[in-house]
Amino acid sequence: MHLETKEFEHISGGVTAARGFKACGIEAGIKYAARRDMALIAGDKPCTVAAMFTTNRVQAAPVRVSRERERGGVAQAVIVNSGNANACTGDEGVANAYAMTRLTAQALEIDESLVLVCSTGVIGVQLPMERITAGVVKAAAALSVDGADDAARAIMTTDTVDKQCAVACCIDGKRVVIGGMVKGSGMIEPEMATMLAFITTDVAIGSAALKLALRAAVVSSFNRVVVDGDRSTNDTVIALASGVAGNDQLDPTHPEWSVFTAVLGEVCLELAKKMVMDGEGATRFVAVRVLGARSEADAQLAARAVARSPLVKTAFYGADPNWGRVIAAVGYSGADVDEAKAQIAIGETIVYNMGLVADQQRLDEAAVTMRKRVFDLMVNLNLGDHSDTVFTCDLSHEYITINAEYTT
Numbered sequence: 001m002h003l004e005t006k007e008f009e010h011i012s013g014g015v016t017a018a019r020g021f022k023a024c025g026i027e028a029g030i031k032y033a034a035r036r037d038m039a040l041i042a043g044d045k046p047c048t049v050a051a052m053f054t055t056n057r058v059q060a061a062p063v064r065v066s067r068e069r070e071r072g073g074v075a076q077a078v079i080v081n082s083g084n085a086n087a088c089t090g091d092e093g094v095a096n097a098y099a100m101t102r103l104t105a106q107a108l109e110i111d112e113s114l115v116l117v118c119s120t121g122v123i124g125v126q127l128p129m130e131r132i133t134a135g136v137v138k139a140a141a142a143l144s145v146d147g148a149d150d151a152a153r154a155i156m157t158t159d160t161v162d163k164q165c166a167v168a169c170c171i172d173g174k175r176v177v178i179g180g181m182v183k184g185s186g187m188i189e190p191e192m193a194t195m196l197a198f199i200t201t202d203v204a205i206g207s208a209a210l211k212l213a214l215r216a217a218v219v220s221s222f223n224r225v226v227v228d229g230d231r232s233t234n235d236t237v238i239a240l241a242s243g244v245a246g247n248d249q250l251d252p253t254h255p256e257w258s259v260f261t262a263v264l265g266e267v268c269l270e271l272a273k274k275m276v277m278d279g280e281g282a283t284r285f286v287a288v289r290v291l292g293a294r295s296e297a298d299a300q301l302a303a304r305a306v307a308r309s310p311l312v313k314t315a316f317y318g319a320d321p322n323w324g325r326v327i328a329a330v331g332y333s334g335a336d337v338d339e340a341k342a343q344i345a346i347g348e349t350i351v352y353n354m355g356l357v358a359d360q361q362r363l364d365e366a367a368v369t370m371r372k373r374v375f376d377l378m379v380n381l382n383l384g385d386h387s388d389t390v391f392t393c394d395l396s397h398e399y400i401t402i403n404a405e406y407t408t
Helices: 061-070 090-108 129-142 148-154 207-219 257-277 296-308 310-317 323-332 360-370 397-404
Strands: 008-011 021-026 038-053 074-082 115-120 163-171 174-183 196-201 236-241 285-293 343-346 349-353 374-380 386-393
Touching: 008 257, 021 129, 021 148, 038 061, 038 129, 038 148, 038 207, 061 090, 061 115, 061 236, 074 090, 074 129, 074 148, 074 196, 074 236, 090 115, 090 129, 115 236, 148 163, 148 174, 163 257, 174 257, 196 257, 207 236, 207 257, 257 285, 257 386, 285 296, 296 310, 296 323, 296 374, 296 386, 310 323, 310 386, 323 343, 323 349, 323 374, 343 360, 349 360
Parallel strands: 074 115, 196 236, 285 374
Antiparallel strands: 008 163, 021 038, 038 074, 038 236, 163 174, 174 196, 285 386, 343 349, 343 374
16 A cells, blocks of 8 residues: 555655654674674654564563663664674673663763664674674764665665665644664564664654554554564664654644554555565565454454465465465464355455365466465455455575575
């Protein structure tokens, strides 16, 4: 879905599209290859902040530090490294995460409490703090309103492309921009992913209202994507609001609250889709749509079971219209299902219809659809009025190659 109306406009840019922000991405020497591996996002002044973090019970040191800092509701900078997750690194790892915020604060001449930190990469390896220290100084000097592209590249791990999005709208007669960037390609599962997402906006809004809007946006975007069914130790989404737009401060009682939440949701959804499109080894992007569920929970259960099933995902890769794998996944999902009422369609082709099986001609038509880069898979349970959509990709030989050699 793209929101293109008089109120909404997709524009170029990422985290510096909104006024009041600078960013950069530099080489700090953290990765084994010469690649950008440190990003810095900084507000010109302290900003409203809201964040959401991994639900994994094993949480990386930067998650613990940023969770603590975010509670204050105000932040001015986020320092990010790729190539090293700083997870399962004990007290030393926590100390290093704090050190990254302290070094950043010193370089920017701001209070340390205003700095959040994120890391992504290999688990169980201590950060190379000498390189981190030099990198932070280098990053602070490189900050620019034109630095969004470099920042988006610096947070990549197995990603093959950077992922950015920006949307403009009008609130209180003022132009408001929401921009963002995300990294994520594998270890992606509903309820966040091995992803780092950074959202910036120039709207005026309080921390409680921003957290409310962010939570809703995340639920309908980052919590609706699957690459491989794994959930990371470092997942983080951070939103910063500079207030430079000059609108009346937003909260749910504001007459244009829905405008802001719709645009925020659009940015997050576009970034989430880009993660799936760039899934490790992915050759297909599939929207799994479940209709006619007895409850909202059932719709989610069914959609997620289908989207994460290795058997279904390998069928996507082979363009094999094996609807039996789909109905089997729905059957074990925990959702109410009656096979005599269910329907399954691949694109526009119904391959299973309330107990009736498609003939070879229809299966051939479905196979043609499945060879496309993007297609829909629909499951109508015909038991109620609830629906849900989860975005997923296929599971290819290349996925195995990437992950079999990740640390070597």
